[in-house]
Amino acid sequence: MSPSSHRRPSILSHRPRTSSAVDSKPESAYPDMGVKRTASQTFAPHGATMATAENVDEGRTAWFSTHAHTSSLSRASQVIAGGCKQIRRRLSTSSSRPSSTASSFVDNGFTGPMPPSQTPHLIHHDSGIPSPFEPRGENSQPSRFSIRRFNTMRNRRPAASGPCGDTARYNPCPPPIPSNYPQQPPGHAARAAAAAMNNERISTQRREQELTARFLAGKMDSMQSSDEDIKDNESGIGMSCSMALQRTDSVQEKKYDPVRHLPAEITTMIFSNLEAPTLILAEVVSHAWNEAARSPHVWRNVFLSKFQPKVHVSPTPIMMGGAGCGQFRNGKPVPMQNWKEMYKVRKTINRRWNNGSPSAIYLNGHTDSVYCCQFDEDKIITGSRDRTIRVWDMKTYKCVKVIGGATNRPVPNTPHRLEAHKETVVNNPSLNGTAEGNDIYHIPADYHEASILCLQYDNEIMVTGSSDHTCIVWDITGKNYVPLYRLKGHSAGVLDVCLDDKHIISCSKDASINVWDRKTGNHIRCLQGHRGPVNAVQLRGNLLVSASGDGVAKLWNLDSGLCVKEFPSQDRGLAAVEFSDDAKTVLAGGNDHVVYKFDANSGQLTHTSHKHGGLVRSLFLDAHNGRVISGSYDQSIRIADYKTGDVFGLYENWTTSWILSAKSDYRRVVATSQDGRALILDFGWRVNGKELLVSDK
Structure with a gap:
C-alpha cells in the first residue's frame, strides 16, 4: 500500500471559494481570512491567477494564465501585485542570497518564480530591498491587509505534511535494512565503550x-x-x-x-x-x-x-x-x-663551611710541638715532640689518656696559657700536674724515647713513627693501647706512616720507603729512588704515592716495587702529599708555598693553587665533600675547592705558631701547631640535630 493512500484529506477542500463575489466584499466581512488561508491558496506562480476550490480539488496544479487581470481581486491583492514588480526588479540586481519569503516558497514545494501579483514585500533588510512595513514614499502607507497576511503566514505552524506528492520529502522514512547487512558480535557496544573509556583515561593521565x-x-x-x-x-x-x-x-x-x-x-x-x-x-x-x-x-x-x-x-x-x-x-x-x-x-x-663560620675548640696538655693527629667520631689521638701520645674524648674534649715513658711525665703549670681565638667555645685547661692528670698517665711495656713524628690507626691497631728511627704497632681494640711489636729498618727518623689491612708503610729521613706485613711485622721490601728525605706517603690499593725533599712525588706499584710515575714540583722540595680515594689524583705541597694537583694516570699538572705565605707543611683531601685542607708555616689553614683549587675558607692566626698537621671530615678540621695545642674548627657546633649524623660504633 502506498503512503499516499493514508494521507489526511487536504484542508484546501474545506476552504471558502476564492471568487469575485468574495473578493468584492469588504475586508471586514472575513475576519478570519488571514487564519484560514495558506501560502498555497494565496500565491501562484508568475503569470497565473489563483485557482478556485474546484480547481484545487481536481488537481491542485492547474494554473490559469488568461485571468491575471480579469479576476476580481481584493484591494490587498492589488497592493501585493504592485509590490511584486518591485521585488522582481530588485531581485534581478541584488545578491543571490534568498530572502525569507523566497525560502518560504521553496519550503512549501514551489520551484517556479514568484508571482509578481502576489509576492509581498517580505525581503530581509540585508539584501537592500525595503520591507513592506516601511513606507515606499513620503505619503505611502503599507497595506493593513498585507501586513496582517504576512504576520499570519510567518507565525503559522508548518503543516504536518507538504503539498501533494511531497510527503516523503517532509517526513522521510529510514530505508529498510538489507538482509546481507553485517551483524555486530555480542558485547560489541560494551567493548567499544570500554575502549573509549580507556582512551579517555590514557589521555587524562598524559595531561x-x-x-x-x-x-x-x-x-x-x-x-x-x-x-x-x-x-x-x-x-x-x-x-x-x-x-x-x-x-x-x-x-x-x-x-x-x-x-x-x-x-x-x-x-x-x-x-x-x-x-x-x-x-x-x-x-x-x-x-x-x-x-x-x-x-x-x-x-x-x-x-x-x-x-x-x-x-x-x-x-x-x-x-x-x-x-x-x-x-x-x-x-x-x-x-x-x-x-x-x-x-x-x-x-x-x-x-x-661555605660561609666560613666555625667555632674554635682548643685542646691543652702537650708541652711541645704537636706533629701529628688523627680523629674519628669518638676520639682524637695526637703525637708530640714531648714524647707522649695523647687520647682526647671527642664529646667532652678532655684528655682521657697520656702514653709515655716514666721520664716523660709532664710537670705542673705547663704549657703556659696561650691566646685563644674570639670564636672559642671550649678551652679546657691542662690537667698536667693534677691528680686527674696523674691518673690518666699510662706507662706501657714499650714506648718511644724520642719525638712522636707520625701516627695512623684503624679499628684494630695504631702505628706510630718516631725520631728514634722505629715504629711501634699498638693494639687499641680494648682501649688499653698495648704495644705489639716494633718495626726496625730505618737509619733515621720515621717521618710518616700509612697502613691498610695488608701492609704497613713507613718513610724516613734516610730517603727510603719500607713495606711491612701487617700481621707478622715482617719486612717485605724497600722502595728506593728518592734523593732526599721522604716526608709523606699515602696508600690506595696496590699503589703508593710519596713526596720527598728532592722536589718530586713518585707513584709506586707495591707488587713490583717499581716507580711508575713521577710528579715534579716547579722549584723546591715537597713536604706533604695526598692520594685521592679513586687513585686518579695526586696533591703535593711544600717549599713552593703552593698545592699542586696532578693527574695520576698521565702525570700532567692540572692546576696550582694560590700561594701560602710559607711552607705547605700539611695536606688533606676530602674528595667526597670536595674540599682540600692545607696547613702552612704562615700560621694559616686554607680550605679550597677540590675541582678548581679556589680558596673559599682562610683561617689565619687561630694558633700562635706554625701549622704542622691539618685534617678534616664532613664537620670539622683538626689541626696541630708548634705552640703545643690541638685546634678544632667545628662547623657543626651551633647546628641543631648534629647528633643525628653520628655513628654509634
Missing part, C-alpha cells in the same frame, strides 16, 4: 603528567640551580615548603594519579631519583604525593646517594673522622632514622 612536569619545571625555574640557594635558616634547603598544600579535587585526577595506583616500592624507587629540592616541591602536588615524598625510605635513599662516601679501591682506605651518615650496623643503615632532618643538618653544616 596530568604534562601538567605535573610543567608545574615542577616552573617551580624549579623560579629557584636558582644550586641547592644552597633554597634557604631554611642556615641550611641549604627549605625542608618544608611555604606553599599551601593543594588538594586534588578533580575526580579524574584522583582516579588516574599514578602515585595512587603504582605499588609503594615503585613509587619509592621513582621518588628516590629526585633531587631534594624537587622532592620537596613534589610534597605540595597532592595529599598522595605528599605522603609518598615524605617517606623515610625515599629520604634515606636521597640522603645516602648524596652524602655516603663511595669506595673506589680495595682495601678500603682509612676514613678520617666520621662519615656523617647516621647509624650503621653491619654495613647497613639502622632503621627509623629521621633522614629528612639529617639531610637538613648536613646542608646546614655545608653552608657554614
Whole structure:
C-alpha cells in the first residue's frame, strides 16, 4: 500500500471559494481570512491567477494564465501585485542570497518564480530591498491587509505534511535494512565503550603528567640551580615548603594519579631519583604525593646517594673522622632514622663551611710541638715532640689518656696559657700536674724515647713513627693501647706512616720507603729512588704515592716495587702529599708555598693553587665533600675547592705558631701547631640535630 493512500484529506477542500463575489466584499466581512488561508491558496506562480476550490480539488496544479487581470481581486491583492514588480526588479540586481519569503516558497514545494501579483514585500533588510512595513514614499502607507497576511503566514505552524506528492520529502522514512547487512558480535557496544573509556583515561593521565612536569619545571625555574640557594635558616634547603598544600579535587585526577595506583616500592624507587629540592616541591602536588615524598625510605635513599662516601679501591682506605651518615650496623643503615632532618643538618653544616663560620675548640696538655693527629667520631689521638701520645674524648674534649715513658711525665703549670681565638667555645685547661692528670698517665711495656713524628690507626691497631728511627704497632681494640711489636729498618727518623689491612708503610729521613706485613711485622721490601728525605706517603690499593725533599712525588706499584710515575714540583722540595680515594689524583705541597694537583694516570699538572705565605707543611683531601685542607708555616689553614683549587675558607692566626698537621671530615678540621695545642674548627657546633649524623660504633 502506498503512503499516499493514508494521507489526511487536504484542508484546501474545506476552504471558502476564492471568487469575485468574495473578493468584492469588504475586508471586514472575513475576519478570519488571514487564519484560514495558506501560502498555497494565496500565491501562484508568475503569470497565473489563483485557482478556485474546484480547481484545487481536481488537481491542485492547474494554473490559469488568461485571468491575471480579469479576476476580481481584493484591494490587498492589488497592493501585493504592485509590490511584486518591485521585488522582481530588485531581485534581478541584488545578491543571490534568498530572502525569507523566497525560502518560504521553496519550503512549501514551489520551484517556479514568484508571482509578481502576489509576492509581498517580505525581503530581509540585508539584501537592500525595503520591507513592506516601511513606507515606499513620503505619503505611502503599507497595506493593513498585507501586513496582517504576512504576520499570519510567518507565525503559522508548518503543516504536518507538504503539498501533494511531497510527503516523503517532509517526513522521510529510514530505508529498510538489507538482509546481507553485517551483524555486530555480542558485547560489541560494551567493548567499544570500554575502549573509549580507556582512551579517555590514557589521555587524562598524559595531561596530568604534562601538567605535573610543567608545574615542577616552573617551580624549579623560579629557584636558582644550586641547592644552597633554597634557604631554611642556615641550611641549604627549605625542608618544608611555604606553599599551601593543594588538594586534588578533580575526580579524574584522583582516579588516574599514578602515585595512587603504582605499588609503594615503585613509587619509592621513582621518588628516590629526585633531587631534594624537587622532592620537596613534589610534597605540595597532592595529599598522595605528599605522603609518598615524605617517606623515610625515599629520604634515606636521597640522603645516602648524596652524602655516603663511595669506595673506589680495595682495601678500603682509612676514613678520617666520621662519615656523617647516621647509624650503621653491619654495613647497613639502622632503621627509623629521621633522614629528612639529617639531610637538613648536613646542608646546614655545608653552608657554614661555605660561609666560613666555625667555632674554635682548643685542646691543652702537650708541652711541645704537636706533629701529628688523627680523629674519628669518638676520639682524637695526637703525637708530640714531648714524647707522649695523647687520647682526647671527642664529646667532652678532655684528655682521657697520656702514653709515655716514666721520664716523660709532664710537670705542673705547663704549657703556659696561650691566646685563644674570639670564636672559642671550649678551652679546657691542662690537667698536667693534677691528680686527674696523674691518673690518666699510662706507662706501657714499650714506648718511644724520642719525638712522636707520625701516627695512623684503624679499628684494630695504631702505628706510630718516631725520631728514634722505629715504629711501634699498638693494639687499641680494648682501649688499653698495648704495644705489639716494633718495626726496625730505618737509619733515621720515621717521618710518616700509612697502613691498610695488608701492609704497613713507613718513610724516613734516610730517603727510603719500607713495606711491612701487617700481621707478622715482617719486612717485605724497600722502595728506593728518592734523593732526599721522604716526608709523606699515602696508600690506595696496590699503589703508593710519596713526596720527598728532592722536589718530586713518585707513584709506586707495591707488587713490583717499581716507580711508575713521577710528579715534579716547579722549584723546591715537597713536604706533604695526598692520594685521592679513586687513585686518579695526586696533591703535593711544600717549599713552593703552593698545592699542586696532578693527574695520576698521565702525570700532567692540572692546576696550582694560590700561594701560602710559607711552607705547605700539611695536606688533606676530602674528595667526597670536595674540599682540600692545607696547613702552612704562615700560621694559616686554607680550605679550597677540590675541582678548581679556589680558596673559599682562610683561617689565619687561630694558633700562635706554625701549622704542622691539618685534617678534616664532613664537620670539622683538626689541626696541630708548634705552640703545643690541638685546634678544632667545628662547623657543626651551633647546628641543631648534629647528633643525628653520628655513628654509634
